[in-house]
Amino acid sequence: TLLYTIKFEDMPLVMLCGYPCSGKTQFTLKFQEYLQTVRGKNVVVISDDSVGVDRNRTYHSTEGNEKEHRGDLRSQVQKHISRDTVVILDSLNYIKGYRYELFCISKNCKTPHCVVHTDTPKVTCHKWNDTCQHYQSGLIDELVMRFEPPNPKQRWDNPCFVVPPESDVVDDVITQISDHLFSVGAPRPNQSTQSQALAAPDFMNQLDISTQEVLEAITSQQQLGSSTFKIPGVEATLTFNRTMNLAQLRRLKRQFVTYSKSHPPSDVTKLKEGFVQYLQSLV
Numbered sequence: 001t002l003l004y005t006i007k008f009e010d011m012p013l014v015m016l017c018g019y020p021c022s023g024k025t026q027f028t029l030k031f032q033e034y035l036q037t038v039r040g041k042n043v044v045v046i047s048d049d050s051v052g053v054d055r056n057r058t059y060h061s062t063e064g065n066e067k068e069h070r071g072d073l074r075s076q077v078q079k080h081i082s083r084d085t086v087v088i089l090d091s092l093n094y095i096k097g098y099r100y101e102l103f104c105i106s107k108n109c110k111t112p113h114c115v116v117h118t119d120t121p122k123v124t125c126h127k128w129n130d131t132c133q134h135y136q137s138g139l140i141d142e143l144v145m146r147f148e149p150p151n152p153k154q155r156w157d158n159p160c161f162v163v164p165p166e167s168d169v170v171d172d173v174i175t176q177i178s179d180h181l182f183s184v185g186a187p188r189p190n191q192s193t194q195s196q197a198l199a200a201p202d203f204m205n206q207l208d209i210s211t212q213e214v215l216e217a218i219t220s221q222q223q224l225g226s227s228t229f230k231i232p233g234v235e236a237t238l239t240f241n242r243t244m245n246l247a248q249l250r251r252l253k254r255q256f257v258t259y260s261k262s263h264p265p266s267d268v269t270k271l272k273e274g275f276v277q278y279l280q281s282l283v
Helices: 024-037 066-080 096-108 122-132 137-146 167-183 200-222 246-262 268-282
Strands: 013-018 042-047 085-090 113-118 160-163
Touching: 013 024, 013 096, 024 042, 024 085, 024 113, 024 167, 042 066, 066 085, 066 096, 096 113, 096 246, 096 268, 113 167, 122 137, 160 167, 200 246, 200 268, 246 268
Parallel strands: 013 085, 013 113, 042 085, 113 160
Antiparallel strands: none
């Protein structure tokens, strides 16, 4: 397990996620008003509307360029995240790997973060969409199928606050989120779990070698038709629910390396195990 320390030094990143037309924007507007009027915070909202996208075209599985859109949103987060501003990302954010990328940005900036899940049933989303006409009906069903719900057991989805569709409890959820982000100090880690300083050149070399050995083991076994992989030096097996090409594996490796450089584990011999755990959580 990679060890890390949360430092509440800067303003938080708040990531909304949920089905299309599940109430994310309505919640964002209420939360923004609360932060500005009650807490006196500067707030920047980044959304599909703020970057000017056609939802039906962008999120269509065959016609859209959703990857580019996610990159635009990520760039806006990196631009505005700071000591003085609360950044609220109001978008679907339904891919767990993308939420992990945003988590890494917040950690590298020493900024607290949280996930807010608007847990609205699909039938209600369809009903609300009939009013606002944001999505084609078939696209909502498609995006619901793609949705990867947040898992609070994963550090990039923790803490996760759930917003039910009942409007009478939204104010309570807003208060809970705000109290957590602004009133709770950083947890004091145990001395035994502190990350040990590692020589940068040696650590980077070990990180590159370990992750590359994992990729080579996966690609060689995948060529033989296997979807379950045994990685040398790692006790647990790795199982993919879909085939991953080399370009996709390299992208996941880069994400893991980016995080590990700023949050090195206490035991460099656990790098392979950490990378395998990371891959298993995403694929």
